[in-house]
Amino acid sequence: xxxxxxxxxxxxxxxxxxxxxxxxxxxxxxxxxxxxxxxxxxxxxxxxxxxxxxxxxxxxxxxxxxxxxxxxxxxxxxxxxxxxxxxxxxxxxxxxxxxxxxxxxxxxxxxxxxxxxxxxxxxxxxxxxxxxxxxxxxxxxxxxxxxxxxxxxxxxxxxxxxxxxxxxxxxxxxxxxxxxxxxxxxxxxxxxxxxxxxxxxxxxxxxxxxxxxxxxxxxxxxxxxxxxxxxxxxxxxxxxxxxxxxxxxxxxxxxxxxxxxxxxxxxxxxxxxxxxxxxxxxxxxxxxxxxxxxxxxxxxxxxxxxxxxxxxxxxxxxxxxxxxxxxxxxxxxxxxxxxxxxxxxxxxxxxxxxxxxxxxxxxxxxxxxxxxxxxxxxxxxxxxxxxxxxxxxxxxxxxxxxxxxxxxxxxxxxxxxxxxxxxxxxxxxxxxxxxxxxxxxxxxxxxxxxxxxxxxxxxxxxxxxxxxxxxxxxxxxxxxxxxxxxxxxxxxxxxxxxxxxxxxxxxxxxxxxxxxxxxxxxxxxxxxxxxxxxxxxxxxxxxxxxxxxxxxxxxxxxxxxxxxxxxxxxxxxxxxxxxxxxxxxxxxxxxxxxxxxxxxxxxx
Amino acid sequence: xxxxxxxxxxxxxxxxxxxxxxxxxxxxxxxxxxxxxxxxxxxxxxxxxxxxxxxxxxxxxxxxxxxxxxxxxxxxxxxxxxxxxxxxxxxxxxxxxxxxxxxxxxxxxxxxxxxxxxxxxxxxxxxxxxxxxxxxxxxxxxxxxxxxxxxxxxxxxxxxxxxxxxxxxxxxxxxxxxxxxxxxxxxxxxxxxxxxxxxxxxxxxxxxxxxxxxxxxxxxx
Numbered sequence: 001x002x003x004x005x006x007x008x009x010x011x012x013x014x015x016x017x018x019x020x021x022x023x024x025x026x027x028x029x030x031x032x033x034x035x036x037x038x039x040x041x042x043x044x045x046x047x048x049x050x051x052x053x054x055x056x057x058x059x060x061x062x063x064x065x066x067x068x069x070x071x072x073x074x075x076x077x078x079x080x081x082x083x084x085x086x087x088x089x090x091x092x093x094x095x096x097x098x099x100x101x102x103x104x105x106x107x108x109x110x111x112x113x114x115x116x117x118x119x120x121x122x123x124x125x126x127x128x129x130x131x132x133x134x135x136x137x138x139x140x141x142x143x144x145x146x147x148x149x150x151x152x153x154x155x156x157x158x159x160x161x162x163x164x165x166x167x168x169x170x171x172x173x174x175x176x177x178x179x180x181x182x183x184x185x186x187x188x189x190x191x192x193x194x195x196x197x198x199x200x201x202x203x204x205x206x207x208x209x210x211x212x213x214x215x216x217x218x219x220x221x222x223x224x225x226x227x228x229x230x231x232x233x234x235x236x237x238x239x240x241x242x243x244x245x246x247x248x249x250x251x252x253x254x255x256x257x258x259x260x261x262x263x264x265x266x267x268x269x270x271x272x273x274x275x276x277x278x279x280x281x282x283x284x285x286x287x288x289x290x291x292x293x294x295x296x297x298x299x300x301x302x303x304x305x306x307x308x309x310x311x312x313x314x315x316x317x318x319x320x321x322x323x324x325x326x327x328x329x330x331x332x333x334x335x336x337x338x339x340x341x342x343x344x345x346x347x348x349x350x351x352x353x354x355x356x357x358x359x360x361x362x363x364x365x366x367x368x369x370x371x372x373x374x375x376x377x378x379x380x381x382x383x384x385x386x387x388x389x390x391x392x393x394x395x396x397x398x399x400x401x402x403x404x405x406x407x408x409x410x411x412x413x414x415x416x417x418x419x420x421x422x423x424x425x426x427x428x429x430x431x432x433x434x435x436x437x438x439x440x441x442x443x444x445x446x447x448x449x450x451x452x453x454x455x456x457x458x459x460x461x462x463x464x465x466x467x468x469x470x471x472x473x474x475x476x477x478x479x480x481x482x483x484x485x486x487x488x489x490x491x492x493x494x495x496x497x498x499x500x501x502x503x504x505x506x507x508x509x510x511x512x513x514x515x516x517x518x519x520x521x522x523x524x525x526x527x528x529x530x531x532x533x534x535x536x537x538x539x540x541x542x543x544x545x546x547x548x549x550x551x552x553x554x555x556x557x558x559x560x561x562x563x564x565x566x567x568x569x570x571x572x573x574x575x576x577x578x579x580x581x582x583x584x585x586x587x588x589x590x591x592x593x594x595x596x597x598x599x600x601x602x603x604x
Numbered sequence: 605x606x607x608x609x610x611x612x613x614x615x616x617x618x619x620x621x622x623x624x625x626x627x628x629x630x631x632x633x634x635x636x637x638x639x640x641x642x643x644x645x646x647x648x649x650x651x652x653x654x655x656x657x658x659x660x661x662x663x664x665x666x667x668x669x670x671x672x673x674x675x676x677x678x679x680x681x682x683x684x685x686x687x688x689x690x691x692x693x694x695x696x697x698x699x700x701x702x703x704x705x706x707x708x709x710x711x712x713x714x715x716x717x718x719x720x721x722x723x724x725x726x727x728x729x730x731x732x733x734x735x736x737x738x739x740x741x742x743x744x745x746x747x748x749x750x751x752x753x754x755x756x757x758x759x760x761x762x763x764x765x766x767x768x769x770x771x772x773x774x775x776x777x778x779x780x781x782x783x784x785x786x787x788x789x790x791x792x793x794x795x796x797x798x799x800x801x802x803x804x805x806x807x808x809x810x811x812x813x814x815x816x817x818x819x820x821x822x823x824x825x
Contacts, residue, residue, distance in 0.1 A: 040635075040782015044775045047631070051771030058764035112783060131771065135764025147759040148680070148751035151766075152671010155746045159664035163657045170653050271649040359648060392646035396713045396723070415647045423643070574643045576790030 002200040006141065007157045009196035010133075012189045013075060014161025015168065017130055019186035020082050021046060022169040023179045024123060027089045030274065030290050032115055034413045035584055041112065045119035046127050053131020060132065061139035068201035071136040075194035076222050077129035079187035083229050086183050088122045111588060137197075170271055178269045184227060191223045262286075265369055270362035277369045287339050287366055294409055295339040297370050299537040300473055302341055304441070304480050305407065306533050307471050307543050309334070309345035311482050312403040312439040314523040315467075327351055330402040333431070335390040335419060340367040340375060342407050345533070347383050354383045355401070357390040359415070390419060394427050404428045405439045412587065417580035420455070422573045425462045425485070432487040438463065442481040444470070446586045449556060451579065452481065453563035458572045459483045460564070467517050468546040468560075470553055474537065481546070517545040615812050616756040619681075620769045622808035623749045625801040626688060627773020628780065630742045632798035633695045634659060635781045636791050637735060640699055644706025645727045654724060655731040662736040666743020674751040681813035684748040685806045687741050692802035694738035696795045705730040746770065752809070777801075 025042050032038040057074075064070050134154065142150050165186075173182035198214050214220060249255040258280075265285065266277035273290035280286060284298040295301055309332070317327050332346040337358035346354045358364065364385060368375035377383045386393055390408075406428070408419040418424060420440070428438050442455055459466045463485030471480040525540045527533065546557050563569050572579045641655045677683055709730050712718070718726050746766070753762030777798075785794035 036782050036786055038782075040778050043631070043635075043778035043782070047771050047775035047778055051768045051775060054764055054768030054771055058761055058768065061760060061764060116779075131768070134767050135760070138763040139760040142760050142763060146675050147754040147763060148674030148747040149671045151750035151763055152667045152669075152674065152747035155743070156664040156668035156671065159660050159667065159743075163660045163664070166656060166660070167653055170649055389646035389648045389651070391643075392648075392651075392723075395710045396719075398714065415642065418643055418647065573790070575792050581787040 003141075005196050005200050006137065007153065009075075009193040009200075010137065010154055011157045011161040011164075012193040012196070013078075013130070013133060014158035015165035016078070016161075016186040016189040016193065017158075018162045018165030019169045019173060019182055019189075020078075020085075020126065022166065022174065023182045023186070024085060024089065026174060026273070027086070027179055028119060028122065031089070032118070033292070033584070034273070034290055036580065037112065037584065038115065041116040042119045042123070045116060045123045048120065049124045049127025050131040052124070053128040053133075054135055055131075056128065057132035057135030061135045064136075066201055067136040067140040068197050071133050071140070072194040072197035072201065074129050074132045074136060075190045075197060078126050078133075079190035079194070079227075080222055080225065080229075081126035081129055082183055082187055082190075083227075085122050085126050086180065087229075140201075174269060175271050187227060191227075194223070266366050268362045268366070270360065272360045272362070275360065275362040275366050277366050285369055287363075287370065289360065289363070289409065292410060292413075295341075295370075297339060297341075299535050301339075302535050303473060303538055303542050304471050305339060305341035306345050306535060306538065307469070308405045308407045308439055308441050308482065309342045309349070309403070310524060310527065310533065311469050311520070311543065312405055312437045312484060313346065313349050313351070314520045314527065315437045315484060315486075316402050316435065318519040318523045331355075331399070332403040332405065333357070333394075333401040335404070335406040335428075336408045337363050337367050337385065338407065338409075339370040341370065342405055343383065344371055344377065346403070346405075347377050348532070349527075351403075352382065355386060355399075356383070357386045357388055357393045359387070359389055361387045391424055391427055394431050397431065400431055400433045400436065402433050402436045403439065404432060404436070405441075407441045410583070410587075411443070411579050412581070412584035417577045418574065420572055420579050421577055422458045422461055422571050424574075425459060429462055429485070429487060434487060436487045438485040438487075440483040440485070442483060443583070444481040445478045446583050446590065447481075448582070448586065449559045450563055450569070451582050451586070453560045453566075453569050454572055454578065455483060456560060457564040457569050459485050461571055463487065467520075468557065469517075470544050470546045470549040472542055472544065472549065521545060521548075612756045615815065616753055616762070616765075618808050618812045619749065619753055619756065620765065622684070622688070622805040622812070623745075623766055623769045624773040624776070625805035625808065626691075626742075626745050626749070627770040628777035629691070629695065629773075629798040629801040629805065630745070631774040631777030632781045632785070632794060632801070633698070633738070633742070635778065636786070636795050636798070637698055637702065639786075640702045640791055641731060641735075644702045645709055645730060650724050651727050654728040655735070658728060658731040659735050659739045661732075662739025663743035665736075666740035667746055668743075669740075670744035671747035674747045677748075677751065679813060680748050680751045680755075681809050684745065684752060685810040685813060687744050687748065688802045688806035688809065691738060691741045691745075692799040692806070694741065695802060696792075696799045698734055698738055699792050699795050701734045705734050752812070 024046075025039075028042055029038055032041075060070060061067050137154065138147075138150065169182055173185055177185065195211070195214050198217070199211065202209070202213070249258065261281040262278040264276060264278050266275070268275050276288045278286050278288070284296055286296045287294045295305065313327055313330075313332070316330055328350045330351050331353045332343075332351045332355070334343045334346065334354065334356045337343065337356050340356075343354050343356045364378075364387070368378075371377070378385060390406075406419060406424075409416045411417050411420050425438065425440065432438060440455070440459065442452065444452070447455075456466060456468070465486040465488070467484040467486070469482040469484065471482065473479055521544070524543055528538055528540050528542070544553075546553055548554075570576070570578060637659065638652065638656060642652060645651055645655065674680055709726060713723055713726060716722075749766045749770070750763050753759075753766050756762065757765075780797075781794060785797055789797070
C-alpha cells in the first residue's frame, strides 16, 4: 500500500512539474520572445535547477534520518517557491529594458547570457526543490538489489505524470484558469504529494494519523502561506511587456506611459498564447499575440496588409492571355488571419472565395475588432476561416487557388519560421492554378541584403519567375517587400527583377501567361486612383516594382541579385531555417542600436 | 562512498561521463524531433501535444520495462553501451523517418479525407511508429545507468548522482541545441551531433565494462 502511495505521490509531482514548466514558459516567452533561443535557455535553466537540486538531495539524504519527511518538505518548497517564481516573472518585465540595456549592451553573448540569467534566477529555486525529491525518496525506500527496478518505476510514473501535466496545462488549465490559476492548481498537487510522502514516512502511521501529523506540523502553515501568497499577485499584467516592445519603446517609463493610456478591448489566454486587442489613445487598435504586436488598424500598417492581397490580385487581373482569370471568378487563400485586412482585401476585390487559415482560434474573435462590420463577412459563403496549421491544410486540401498570400507573424517565432521555408513555399505551389501566383511578405526593415538574397534564391528554387515589390511608407527608408512567385514557366522578363530560374530559358520569346510588372503596376494604380482600398495613405507611390523604387533601391537590388546568384548563398529550408535566427539578431540590432543610439547593421 | 575502492569511484565518474553525454543527446533529440514533427505532421497544439506524449510515453515504458530487468542483468554496462549505440542510429534515422511520415500522412489523409479527430489520430499513429522505439531506448538508459552505478558505489547515492548528472546533461543539451547547434547546423546535422554524444556515452560505458567486468556484473555472479 505504501509503495502505491509513493508512486502516486511521485506521479502527482510529475504532473505538477509540467504544469509549472509550461506556466513559467508561457509567461517568460512573452517577455523574452517565443524564439528557439528563449526555449533553449528556459529549458536549460529548468534542467540545471533539477540537477543542482538532485546533487543537494544526495548530500542531504545521507545525513537526515527520515528522508521521506525531507521529500515531503521538498514538495512543499516546490509549491511555495513556484509562487515566488511567478511573482518574479511579474516583477522582472518592469526592469527588463533597463537590465537589457545594462547587461546586454547589444552583443550576442551579452544578450544570451542575460536571458539565461533571468530564466535561471526565476526558475532555480523551485526546480532546485524539485530535484531534491528523487534522491531523498531513493534513500528512503531503495534496496541494493532492486535499485534498477525502483529507479525505472519512479522514472516511469513521473514521466507518465509529466504527460498528464502537459495535456492538462495545454488544453484545460491555461486556457480556462490562466497561468496564475494553473500554478495554484499545480501548487495544490504538490501539497497533496507532500501529504502522501509525509503519510508514508512513519512506519506505523495510518492515513488518518498521518493526516493529523501533517495538519499539526509546520508544513500545513507553509502550504497555506504558499497558496495565500499567490492570491496577492495580479493574475496578469494589463499590458504585458515583452521583447516585442523593445522595438517601439526606449525604456520602461515610455512603455508604462503608453500602457496606462491603453484600453483593453479583448484579452484571452488561449492554448497557444495570450491574445489581446487594445485601443490606443489616438483611437487606433493593436492586436498582440504573446506580447508581440501583430498588427494595427492604423493606415500605415494597412498599406502592407492591403498590398499583400492587392499585388497578387492585380497580377492575375492584369492583361495576360485568355486563360488569366478575372478576380470575380478567382480564388484566394491567405496564410494567417491577424487583423484580417489581407483577407478582407481579397473579399472586397470580389474574389469568388477567400480561404483563410489561422492556427490560433483566439485570433478569430480578436480580428472582429478590426474588420468592417465586426467581420460580418466571416459568416458569408465567400470567406471561409479554417483553424488549422497552414502547411498541413495546404497539403491535404483538394483545391487550387489563383492567389496565395502568406503574411505570417514575425519570422523568429519557432512555429512561424516554418512558413518561410522552401518546403512550405513548394507546398503552396502545389495548390496554385497553372497561372496562379504566390505572394510572400518579408519585413525588409529587419533584413540585410544577404537575407533578402537568401529568400529570393529560395523563392526562385520553387518558382520559375519571381517579382520583387517594395511597399513604401511615407518618411520610411526601407519599407517592406513582397516576393511574388509565378506558377507559369513562360513569363516575360520585362524588368531587371524578373529573372528565370537558372537563367536557362528565354521567356521573352514565349507568350506570357501572366502579366509583367509594369502591367500589374497599371492595374494597381487604377485601383488606387479609384479609391478601392479605403486608405488615404495608399498612393501610387506606395507600391513599386523594386527596380523602379529609386536609386537606393535599385542599388540594393543589384547587390541582392548578385548575392542571390552566388552558390554560397544558402536556401532557407525546413532543415535549416536560417531566416528565423537572422531576423532575430537583426531585430535585436535594431532595437538595441537604433533605438538606443548606435548604428544598425542593416544600414551597412 | 568512502567504503568503496578509489578505482570504483573513478569508474563511477566514467559512468557519469556516459550518463552526461546520454543526457545531452536525449534533450537534443527531444527538441529536434518535436521540431521535425511540427514540420512533417503539423504544429497545432493538439498535434504537438499528442506527439510529445508519444515521445514521453516511449520514455516511460522503456524505463519501466528495463527497470524490471536491469537488476537481474549480468552485464548491465554492456547492455547500456549497446542501447546507446542503437539510440545513436535511431536518433538520426528518426529525422528522415519523420519527414517520410509526413509524406505518408499527407498521402493517407488526402486519400481518406481524414480531418479533425481522424487526422489527429493519424498523426499520433505516425508519431508513435517513428518515435516510440528510439524513445523506448532513451527510457532504458536511466534504470540501466542506476544499476551500473549501484554496483560501483552505494545504491542510493548512485541513484541520486545519476539523476543529477543526467539533468546536467539535459541542461547542456537544451542550451547547446537552442543556442548554437540548430542556428548554425540545422536539424539533421544537429541530430548527428546527438548521435556522436550517444556514441561517446557508449564508448565510456563500454570502456567501463571492459575494464571492470567483475565490479559491474551482478554481485552474485
